[in-house]
Amino acid sequence: MLQNESNTFDIGGELTVHRLGFGAMRLTGEDIVGRPDDEAEAEHVLQTAMNLGIDFVDTADSYGPGVSERLIREALAPYPEDLVVATKGGLLRNRDGDWLPRGDPDYLRNAHLCSLDRLGVEKIDLYQYHRPDPDVDFEESVTALAELKDEGVVGHVGLSNVSVEQLETARDIVDVATVQNRFNLGHRDDDVLAACEEYDIGFIPWSPLAAGDVDEKSDALEDVAAERDATKYQVMLAWLLEHSPVMLPIPGTSDVEHLKQNVGATHLDLTDEEMSRLNE
DSSP states (O other): OSSOOOOOEEEETTEEEEEEEEGGGSSGGGBBBBBBBHHHHHHHHHHHHHTTTTOEEEETHHHBTTHHHHHHHHHHEEEEOOOOEEEEESSSOOOOOOOOEOOHHHHHHHHHHHHHHTOOOOOOOOOOOSSSSSOOHHHHHHHHHHHHHHHHSSSEEEEEEHHHHHHHHHHHHOOOEEEHHHHHBBBBOOOHHHHHHHHHOOEEESTGGGGGOOOOGOOOHHHHHHHOOOOOHHHHHHHHHHTTTTTTOOOOOOHHHHHHHHHGGGOOOOOOOHHHHHHH
């Protein structure tokens, strides 16, 4: 089970979640396309996450596409009252597997409707703009999400893959509840994180485990893991949780044992000395 029941964050000031969530991208087929080979196992992973105390699940319409959202509904609906399900819109996949931004307001509205249907809900707790579209005015895209919130079909609005300037622009249009940017031990986006800390915005680091590749941090990571009898992935997650009080890691996996190991990171309290070694 998750450690430190008080170690929570209030998304948008009202959705209280444990700071270790679950990212549902890896529950799809190979290269994040199609259904997984073992759908029953994918559903078992989701159900186990809930049993372990995880109450924040993040997905996107482009994972599959549509597969991850459907699996969440099949595995978890009717949803527990305390579960927060977040999804994203504004990013397409083509047949070559490329990720293509699509941020025009009409597309975002349609994507939101499709996510409502796949998740089986009337309102999405947290709806995130997946990636700014260079061919669409950013303010128009954010305004579309703000209107969905005003209509009551979105609880809170989040952003992903944005700069500090884009975050500031969005905040003039709508209350931004979360930002989801790449962040891990080997790749840090400290400017955006600092802005999130200033405004009490949840920061969701994507690629929190960096596929285990943290370059020059590898030696310190391996040393701390060995000393604490932990995996390097547990240390990386513990580092994230310690790094900032607004940090909401969402490690994803399609394996129950890996899921349990990830949750085990909440039992690992790194010392100031260990944090210093990892930060050097």
